[in-house]
Amino acid sequence: MTIKRRVTADEHLLDSRRSDEWKRKASWRVMKIQAEFVEGFDKLEEAELGDAIGVYGSARTPVGSEEYRLGVELGRKLGKAGFSILTGGGPGAMEAANRGAAEAGVKSVGLGIELPFEQGVNDYVDIQLDFHYFFVRKVMFLKYSCGFCALPGGYGTMDELFESLTLVQTEKVGKFPIALIGTAYWGGLVDWLRTSMVEQRKIHPDDVELVLVTDDVDEAVEHMGTAR
Numbered sequence: 001m002t003i004k005r006r007v008t009a010d011e012h013l014l015d016s017r018r019s020d021e022w023k024r025k026a027s028w029r030v031m032k033i034q035a036e037f038v039e040g041f042d043k044l045e046e047a048e049l050g051d052a053i054g055v056y057g058s059a060r061t062p063v064g065s066e067e068y069r070l071g072v073e074l075g076r077k078l079g080k081a082g083f084s085i086l087t088g089g090g091p092g093a094m095e096a097a098n099r100g101a102a103e104a105g106v107k108s109v110g111l112g113i114e115l116p117f118e119q120g121v122n123d124y125v126d127i128q129l130d131f132h133y134f135f136v137r138k139v140m141f142l143k144y145s146c147g148f149c150a151l152p153g154g155y156g157t158m159d160e161l162f163e164s165l166t167l168v169q170t171e172k173v174g175k176f177p178i179a180l181i182g183t184a185y186w187g188g189l190v191d192w193l194r195t196s197m198v199e200q201r202k203i204h205p206d207d208v209e210l211v212l213v214t215d216d217v218d219e220a221v222e223h224m225g226t227a228r
Contacts, residue, residue, distance in 0.1 A: 036136045040129055044144050047127050049107055052084035053224050054141045056160045057093025057151030059119060068096045070181060070217065071151050075100020075108075077221045078149075086111060086145055088137075089121040089128060093151040098124035109144075111137050138163060146227035147177040149220055152185040169207050176227050179212040179220040186213050 055074065061067045075085050075097035085101035087094035089110020101108035102124045110125030114132045121128050131137040141148075141160065150161050161180075167173040180186040190213055197203045212223045 033133060033136065036131055036133060037139070040131070040136060040140045041143075043127070043129055044109070044140060047107060047109070049084040049086075049109065049144055051082060051146050051228060052086050052107075052109070052144055053078050054086045054145035054148045054160075054164075055094070055097040055151065056088070056148065056153055056157045057097065058153040058157060059088075059090040059092040059094060060154070061092035061096065061152070063095075067093060067152055067182070071096025072100040072103070073217050074149060074151070074181060074220065075102075076104045077217055078224065079104025079106035081221050081225065082106075083224065085109065086141060087125075088113065088156070089125050090119045091122055093153060095122035095124060097149075097151070098122055102126070111140055113137055142167065142173065145176070147179075147224040149179045149181055149224065150186075151181050165207075165210055168210055169203070175210075177212070177223045178210060179214060179223050181214065181217065181220055183213055183215050 055071070055078075057067075057071060061071065071093045077100070078085060079101045084107040085097055086109040087097050089098070089112040094110070098108045098110060099122075107127060108125055109127045110121045110129070112121050112128065112130040113134060114130070121130075129140070131140075138160070142164070148161070148164050150157055161178070164176075164178055168175055168178070180190075190208065190211070193203065193208050194205075198205050198208060212220065214220055214223075
């Protein structure tokens with residue numbers, strides 16, 4: 001059976017071929033965007049998360065894999081250190097971090113996103129928000145997290161990681177801690193930052209130091225503690 005691909009709200013917003021439709025519905029779409037911000041702010045303020053860590057990672061991480069186990073350990077140890085956990089709410093690494101948070105008895109948040117093919121929110125989320133627009137969801141991550149940990153992931157993880165790094169590097173936000181978990185996975189990226197970006201003077205050598213790369217979950221948790 002062929003599953004029909006859904007057209008997302010982001011696609012409606014950004015597709016230049018829909019300019020006539022945009023002109024007709026511009027006011028309505030702006031109000032829809034505004035409503036997502038208001039709902040997100042209201043629900044997360046009401047949740048009183050306290051210090052919270054945003055955890056990024058792949059939805060494709062298999063349950064029972066070493067990466068999944070690492071995500072559970074990370075969520076649990078962050079929880080025991082007194083942090084709430086925010087993820088994208090999906091399966092894989094996100095589920096693992098939410099699971100660890102649930103085991104630690106801390107608030108476990110899933111910031112879901114509308115996609116052409118639904119993923120659904122994992123069973124370990126106790127505070128759920130669903131967004132149509134990626135940029136609204138990113139604002140929620142940045143506003144309600146005091147630090148970020150990235151487990152191995154794909155384009156979405158890279159997008160969220162570099163958004164965070166850019167805001168720190170340009171001093172648009174405070175210097176909240178960022179940790180990459182998994183040296184074998186992330187090492188090549190950090191080497192490229194040094195050998196390409198730094199050597200060609202696209203970034204300053206100090207910019208590479210904005211991120212901690214480690215295999216030690218305890219070290220990552222300790223690094224998150226510098227946000228306090």
